[in-house]
Amino acid sequence: MYGGDGITDDPDRTAFRRAEKKYKLYYDQNTKRRKQIRPVDLSEVVDFKSILETYNQTGETPNCVHVLKGEFDCPVIHVDNRPGFYFIPGALSVEQQCRWIKESLVSFPQPPNRTNHNAHYGPVQDLFTAAGEGKILVQKEDSLKESEPLSNANEPRWKFCDKTVNVSLKGYGGNSILASVLLRKLRWSTLGLQFDWSKRNYDVSLPHNKIPDALCQLAKKLALPALPAGDEFKPEAAIVNYFASGDTLGGHLDDMELDWTKPIVSMSLGCKGIFLLGGNSRDDEPLAMFLRSGDVVLMAGKARECFHGVPRIFTDMEHSEISLLEKHLSTATDQCFLDYIRTSRININIRQVF
Ligand SMILES: O=C(O)CCC(=O)C(=O)O
Structure with a gap:
């Protein structure tokens, strides 16, 4: 998924490509020859946070959106025609977000975990x-x-x-x-079983540590809404993606794991981004949605066969929506984390491989 996906000719060829291009960060030069972010029409980007807020006030949701309230702590959103896809707005408390931001920067890139470097x-x-x-x-x-x-x-x-x-x-x-x-320039680190990007598979022979227990327990709990009752999710590998302004994650499938009934648990931290959830083909029109710090996405079953990617993150103060993080990372020792996350997004996605 990094370094291109093999499509080099017409960039507008597929619906997924067109959506990526629509939301991508572009700069224009104004009359004073200063770089200015080109405005983008966000009216078609689904905002599950605001849908949930309306639901909490009125009990109503758009026709195709359902709020599931089961044994899980937070309301879980499910969308018609998107089987296996679940969105949990604000699933992580701000304390949890700060903890995983720090771990993603300090301990996750440590050898034997591998990074793009x-x-x-x-x-x-x-x-x-x-x-x-x-x-x-x-x-x-x-x-x-x-x-x-x-x-x-x-x-x-x-x-x-x-x-x-x-x-x-x-x-x-x-x-x-x-x-x-x-x-x-840190773009990814891998935890647990190490993913080999050049071969696009897990190389079990590479030295690795187990996924930290606290992350394992959290992922197991978050996975529950996407698992049949009684089934278990065993976190064996995780990919941590680091996004700076202008970074994107091109449309791809996560198809290297054996059992696709098991969800990928994907946690968002830091600046707001746009996530595109397409279909089985790049020609299917993707659904664009906002991802904020603390949101969790689950992709299991049919959703595992869907192209997805991140065409945009918002690092400007107006759109990044990280004020809660700013309040919680206010001590002198946390300043370095705040400086980083003010202009970055981190995604931790956790997988069962076998
Ligand atoms: O950054 C995200 O939210 C998505 C990450 C992703 O799709 C992946 O690593 O496969």
Whole structure:
């Protein structure tokens, strides 16, 4: 799903592509030659939060939308003609959101979990802390010598140094990058069984830790509305997606897991975004909906066969809707998390693989 999906010719060819293009972030230049966000018509984007608010006041919903109130803590939304798709507005408390934002930045990208940076830099330890301390990542000289390759591919080939280090000194390869730049370029990390993006499958031979128990328990609970009574969801892998302004996740299917009756539990954190839920083909018109911090989406059964993606996140103060997070991340120690999440969205999606 990263790095394109193989369609390179006419970008307007399918309904899904047209919707992605409609909501994508574009800049225009105004008369003073300043960059301005191009306004987008959001009138067709479904807002389940506001549908739920109206339902709570009047008991009414649009015809095709149903509010399910079962044994689960929060109301769950189900839409006609979208079997297997469930939307839980505000499923996560603000405390839970803050906790998972912090874990997503501090512990989830830690080796042996892999990130998009592995391919180029090998395992990178303590990226978030290094970014906060203004460090730079410097290539070790021995990793440049082909005659003396590092014996273990998991050995760090780069290391963080203070900005003051002279990278032309002996022992350094001369290549360097600011940790803060790397943090902005963090696009994904994988927990539990590691997904191999190049082969598009789970590589069970890769070293990995189990998904943290607290996340496992939360995912099991969140999965309940999408599971037949008595059935169990076993979280075995998770993909954490990090979005900065302008980042998108192209339309794709999550089809690498064995049992599609098991839901994907997908949690949104940080800035508001737009989610597109299409059909079995890219030619099917997708449903666009807002995703806010704390919302949870479940996709099981037929919904697992549907193209989906994220064409837009809103990082401007007017649309990001993160005021609750701002209040809860108000201490000096939380400032670094707030600085990050003010212009970012994080998605954690949890899967049963086998
Ligand atoms: O960011 C999201 O909400 C969706 C993520 C997703 O579709 C995926 O990782 O497969």
